[in-house]
Amino acid sequence: MLKIRSWLRRYNQLLGFGVVAISMIINALISMPGFGWLLTGAFFLLVNLHVIPQYWARLFVRTKNFTCQRNYALPFEGKWTVYAGGTTPALSAGWGELITRYTYYFSQVDEAGETNLSPGKNILAAADGTVVKIINQHPDTPKSEEAAADVTGTAHLFGNQIIIRHGKGEYSCTAGLRLNSITVKVGDTVRQGDVIAQCGSSGYMTGEACVQFHLQTGRGFGASASLPVAFTNIHAEPSAAFILAHKKEGVQCPSTDGNLRVVGDKIFIGRGLDVGNIR
Numbered sequence: 001m002l003k004i005r006s007w008l009r010r011y012n013q014l015l016g017f018g019v020v021a022i023s024m025i026i027n028a029l030i031s032m033p034g035f036g037w038l039l040t041g042a043f044f045l046l047v048n049l050h051v052i053p054q055y056w057a058r059l060f061v062r063t064k065n066f067t068c069q070r071n072y073a074l075p076f077e078g079k080w081t082v083y084a085g086g087t088t089p090a091l092s093a094g095w096g097e098l099i100t101r102y103t104y105y106f107s108q109v110d111e112a113g114e115t116n117l118s119p120g121k122n123i124l125a126a127a128d129g130t131v132v133k134i135i136n137q138h139p140d141t142p143k144s145e146e147a148a149a150d151v152t153g154t155a156h157l158f159g160n161q162i163i164i165r166h167g168k169g170e171y172s173c174t175a176g177l178r179l180n181s182i183t184v185k186v187g188d189t190v191r192q193g194d195v196i197a198q199c200g201s202s203g204y205m206t207g208e209a210c211v212q213f214h215l216q217t218g219r220g221f222g223a224s225a226s227l228p229v230a231f232t233n234i235h236a237e238p239s240a241a242f243i244l245a246h247k248k249e250g251v252q253c254p255s256t257d258g259n260l261r262v263v264g265d266k267i268f269i270g271r272g273l274d275v276g277n278i279r
Contacts, residue, residue, distance in 0.1 A: 068215070068266070069167040070127045071232035073192050075174050075213050076106060076199070077122055079276040081239045083107040083115070083210060086270025087228045088258055093271075098225035100157075103214040105206060106275075113244035118199040118209040119178065125164060125190040126172050132219045133163035134186055138202035139179050140209070148204035155221035158212055159203025162196055163219050170227070171219055175212040176203050193277075230266035231275075239274040 023039060074080070084093040085104035094100030108117040119140075138159045151157055158175035162182060165171050178200030184190060201209040215227040238256070246253040256272030269275055 066227050068227075068230050069170055070129075071265075072126045072172075072215075072229055073124070073277050074106070074231060074234055074275060075124050075126045075172075076211055077124065077277075079108075079274050080106040080118075080211070081109045081242050081245075082259070082269055082271050082273045082275055083109070083242070083245075084271050085214075086259055087261075087268050088270070090255055090257065091259060091270035099216065099221060100205075100214075100226060102226040102228050103205075103212060104229075104269075105210050105212055107208070107210040109239070109241035109245050111241060111244070113241060113246075113248035115245050116208045118211070119201070120181075121199045122195045123174060123177065123197045123199055123211060125192055125194045125196050126174070126213070127164075127166050127192045129164040129166040129172070129190060131162060131184050131186050131188045131190060131196075132165045132171070133161075134182055134184070135159070135161045136177075136180065136182050140201040143204050143207050151204055153222065157204050158221075159205075160197075160200065161203075161212075163216075164190060165219065169217050171216050171224075173212075173214055173216055176200060176206065176210055178202070228268070230263070230268050232265050232267070233278045234267055234269075234275055235278055236260055236267060236269055236273045236275045239272055241274065242272045 026039065083105045085102070086092055087102060089095045092101055093103055093105060107115050108121070109115050110117060135155060138156070148157070155161065158173065160177040160179060160182065161173055161175035162177070162184065163171050163173055174196070176199070177197040179202060181198035181200065182196065184194075184196050190196060199209050199211055201207070203212070205212060215229045216224040217227060218224040242256075243253050254271065256270065259270030259272050261268040
């Protein structure tokens, strides 16, 4: 199915021109007005079935005033940096796409700005729940823009991943995992803080090892939307390493305005913070 989707994306425009040409020929040869255009419409829907679930989610899923049912911890041990992600359009790593809108990218960064320190680190369950889906087939390989375009709109963007159901309409997706490092299976019950995998760099969203994490409305990728997640019992402070990492890469450091918001015992975080669980 992934190969079919990739082929359709790559040749979509060519297919479009071909269908229009065929429709004109059919209309000229067959004395059934509009039959060719009816065929065109049916074929257009067929070759675009892979995007319909995303538009369904865009039309019917509302996340603006969502509040978590559970108390969530960070999905790792020790101190990590929020390298991308947040709960506002300015902080988000992908506000335009519902499935990536509230996705976080956590990385370990040292005092010299080195960012690739996370491979093999333990990944934890963020809350109690039941494992409902696992993807474990992607190696840690170099990424390319062309390859990423081929898998846009599929779960393969996030690589190896674990989907855990925490309550009605509330599923965590922990992704970018190292191949064959997953220690749970579908149907397992997990407790907050259980080790479930190791950090890797699978998938096509990042070039280095990191933890990709978000809540979503369902177990499936295409018809789900990500949800704003509030963490409980964590510490968060501005990250000097985040600034150094961007200087080392020679790129402008993005804005971190509004990256920390506390509502009662709920903490909403965004890029540019060093964060960790309080044990």
